[in-house]
Amino acid sequence: VRTNQFIREVxxxxxxxxxxxxxxxxxxxxxGWADNNCSFSGNGNDVSIYKRSQAxxxxxxxxxxxxxxxxxxxxxxxxxxxAGDPVQTESTHGxxxxxxxxxxxxxxxxxxxxxxxLYGENGKSTWSAIRYIHGPYTASSFKNPPGSPIADEPKxxxxxxxxxxxxxxxxxxxxxxxxxxxxxxxxxxxxxxGTTKSIQPYRGQSAYEGAERTGWTPECHPNCV
Amino acid sequence: xxxxxxxxxxxxxxxxLAISFSLIAAVLALSTPQIAEGDPExxxxxxxxxxxxxxxxxxxxxxxxxxxxxGMPVIEDPCDVRTVxxxxxxxxxxxxxxxxxxxxxxxxxxxxxxxLYVDYYLxxxxxxxxxxxxxxxxxxxAPFRFYLLPSVGSxxxxxxxxxxxxxxxxxxSLAWGPAPGQAGxxxxxxxxxxxxxxxxxxxQGNIYLLDQINDRVQVFDPNGVLVNAIPMELGPLGxxxxxxxxxxxxxxxxxxxxxxxxxxxxxxxxxPFAPPASVSTVETPxxxxxxxxxxxxxxxxxxxxSDAWQSVGGWSEGLAAVQMGMPSMVGELIRRIDPSRQVLExxxxxxxQAQRIRVRVPDGRLFGELALVEPxxxxxxxxxxxxxxxxxxxxxxxxxxxxxxxxxxxxxFALSNGEFADTGSMSQYRLGGDGDxxxxxxxxxxxxVRRFEI
Numbered sequence: 147v148r149t150n151q152f153i154r155e156v157x158x159x160x161x162x163x164x165x166x167x168x169x170x171x172x173x174x175x176x177x178g179w180a181d182n183n184c185s186f187s188g189n190g191n192d193v194s195i196y197k198r199s200q201a202x203x204x205x206x207x208x209x210x211x212x213x214x215x216x217x218x219x220x221x222x223x224x225x226x227x228x229a230g231d232p233v234q235t236e237s238t239h240g241x242x243x244x245x246x247x248x249x250x251x252x253x254x255x256x257x258x259x260x261x262x263x264l265y266g267e268n269g270k271s272t273w274s275a276i277r278y279i280h281g282p283y284t285a286s287s288f289k290n291p292p293g294s295p296i297a298d299e300p301k302x303x304x305x306x307x308x309x310x311x312x313x314x315x316x317x318x319x320x321x322x323x324x325x326x327x328x329x330x331x332x333x334x335x336x337x338x339x340g341t342t343k344s345i346q347p348y349r350g351q352s353a354y355e356g357a358e359r360t361g362w363t364p365e366c367h368p369n370c371v
Numbered sequence: 372x373x374x375x376x377x378x379x380x381x382x383x384x385x386x387x388l389a390i391s392f393s394l395i396a397a398v399l400a401l402s403t404p405q406i407a408e409g410d411p412e413x414x415x416x417x418x419x420x421x422x423x424x425x426x427x428x429x430x431x432x433x434x435x436x437x438x439x440x441x442g443m444p445v446i447e448d449p450c451d452v453r454t455v456x457x458x459x460x461x462x463x464x465x466x467x468x469x470x471x472x473x474x475x476x477x478x479x480x481x482x483x484x485x486x487l488y489v490d491y492y493l494x495x496x497x498x499x500x501x502x503x504x505x506x507x508x509x510x511x512x513a514p515f516r517f518y519l520l521p522s523v524g525s526x527x528x529x530x531x532x533x534x535x536x537x538x539x540x541x542x543x544s545l546a547w548g549p550a551p552g553q554a555g556x557x558x559x560x561x562x563x564x565x566x567x568x569x570x571x572x573x574x575q576g577n578i579y580l581l582d583q584i585n586d587r588v589q590v591f592d593p594n595g596v597l598v599n600a601i602p603m604e605l606g607p608l609g610x611x612x613x614x615x616x617x618x619x620x621x622x623x624x625x626x627x628x629x630x631x632x633x634x635x636x637x638x639x640x641x642x643p644f645a646p647p648a649s650v651s652t653v654e655t656p657x658x659x660x661x662x663x664x665x666x667x668x669x670x671x672x673x674x675x676x677s678d679a680w681q682s683v684g685g686w687s688e689g690l691a692a693v694q695m696g697m698p699s700m701v702g703e704l705i706r707r708i709d710p711s712r713q714v715l716e717x718x719x720x721x722x723x724q725a726q727r728i729r730v731r732v733p734d735g736r737l738f739g740e741l742a743l744v745e746p747x748x749x750x751x752x753x754x755x756x757x758x759x760x761x762x763x764x765x766x767x768x769x770x771x772x773x774x775x776x777x778x779x780x781x782x783x784f785a786l787s788n789g790e791f792a793d794t795g796s797m798s799q800y801r802l803g804g805d806g807d808x809x810x811x812x813x814x815x816x817x818x819x820v821r822r823f824e825i
Binding site for chain 2: 327343365
């Protein structure tokens with residue numbers, strides 16, 4: 147009899163949980179995509195080795211994913227999982243980074259205290275694509291860098307994974323020098339655009355300055371002569 | 372429900388178990404993101420070429436570099452990529468050269484035989500996952516090509532001071548906004564500032580403006596009077612080109628899972644300000660198309676990563692699917708900025724009188740992008756190209772150069788850029804069907820469509 151009663155109580159408990167869940171599920175479902183798919187806590191993974199080729203591979207995961215102003219979390223589904231967010235609003239928690247947040251994560255910039263990221267922390271810290279974090283930098287601060295580990299880079303010598311930044315936008319070089327004089331840029335471009343690779347004339351445009359992440363590990367590592 | 376609500380079965384332990392189940396489910400839901408990172412099926416490989424395009428005959432050998440990006444399903448795992456370059460001189464046999472990827476790319480040294488051209492394609496294989504790709508995708512069936520041409524001297528451009536620009540012959544203006552006769556703007560704030568992406572002009576001087584932020588194409592007569600607006604649902608990036616029969620093509624650069632961007636062929640309705648009479652949509656052959664071009668009724672796109680021209684639907688029509696030069700009325704027109712950014716090169720290697728022109732930028736300047744190249748009606752070319760400097764102050768403008776068939780500079784003037792908002796990467800300028808040069812000029816007030824008689 148006790149066994150039957152216990153089973154009955156387990157069944158009832160599960161049914162009550164179902165009823166409670168049914169009542170409260172719409173509340174959580176109405177939150178943004180990131181609320182259900184991203185991590186909002188946790189530090190980056192400090193690393194000593196980070197190459198430009200690793201940054202390119204990292205950025206590639208975000209290609210064709212969404213753009214979200216102030217955001218910083220994406221998966222690898224090749225689509226914006228929450229398209230049509232209101233522009234320049236962070237609170238809807240859509241998919242994707244904005245241009246500066248995407249650069250922060252791709253460059254493996256460090257933020258020891260994610261609740262209060264500081265400018266100019268040295269070191270390398272990789273972030274999971276699904277870690278929702280923007281970092282402390284804006285496009286303008288990449289254009290006028292606060293110091294190490296971000297520095298000005300002459301535009302004529304900028305190469306893969308260096309960046310071109312204006313007061314309002316930043317994109318990183320995916321491939322330098324097409325035959326038509328452009329660079330192939332990877333960038334979190336706009337809400338309706340998503341994160342794109344495309345040819346852009348930023349190198350020659352006066353509105354853009356060159357920026358580099360300092361301290362890349364040489365590509366030849368660990369076999370450098 | 373009656374059973375559940377029966378007093379006898381709702382015990383304290385039942386309620387406690389319900390709370391426990393709910394808490395466990397909530398913790399699992401919050402702590403386990405539902406979508407995994409990475410591609411479970413293999414590595415991601417992206418290859419891009421820096422095509423030589425034109426090589427001086429008798430050079431002995433040339434280096435062909437490729438950028439190769441590779442990412443593994445687990446991002447920390449290293450890629451192990453083996454690349455094979457297949458190359459073949461005209462009338463010769465395919466030869467293979469093998470390189471292992473070490474870092475950002477691979478470089479191949481290709482010996483130059485006494486030949487008119489060399490075809491080539493690359494295969495890349497990530498050996499851990501078995502991921503394989505061929506670049507271009509058609510391989511030996513439609514490979515890349517570089518041409519061998521005789522050496523020529525370079526023409527030096529005169530220096531035009533920044534700020535010294537030619538004024539347009541006519542202009543009409545559109546304020547930013549959604550109303551008819553206005554143009555849509557997506558303001559930049561940690562994002563690109565995006566305005567109208569492209570224009571094209573028919574033989575009567577009617578201007579078709581791709582106002583994609585407002586989901587429409589607006590048509591203005593030569594005096595700037597709005598005569599038509601064709602509503603369409605469009606992404607924010609693209610290009611527009613007229614077909615010459617009243618219809619037009621729109622490149623719609625919106626990411627789609629597993630699909631390249633698309634081109635819409637739009638036939639306007641006979642009634643102005645009405646939805647199109649018909650729209651047919653096809654996928655482009657490129658991941659990153661940048662420019663549309665209609666030549667002899669065939670639609671072409673230029674884009675990356677191929678850095679070449681590909682016909683849209685070319686296979687079904689039996690056309691050459693990949694071409695290194697721009698299709699034009701004088702045949703394949705090679706256009707190139709040298710990686711040094713100091714030399715601009717044009718060539719028509721397949722025409723009966725093969726041309727090769729080299730132009731050098733003045734000292735202290737560098738070439739930016741080739742914004743426009745079109746044959747003129749006298750065997751020469753119109754070129755619009757950005758020149759820029761970084762020191763002592765950052766400056767740039769576009770220069771218009773008319774070159775004769777033997778490379779002499781016939782006309783040369785500068786235009787101020789007006790790039791408050793981004794246009795399509797290669798669509799800020801068009802040579803209109805009426806023979807005039809048109810420019811999309813933007814500032815914080817709106818758009819100006821500028822016309823230059825050339």
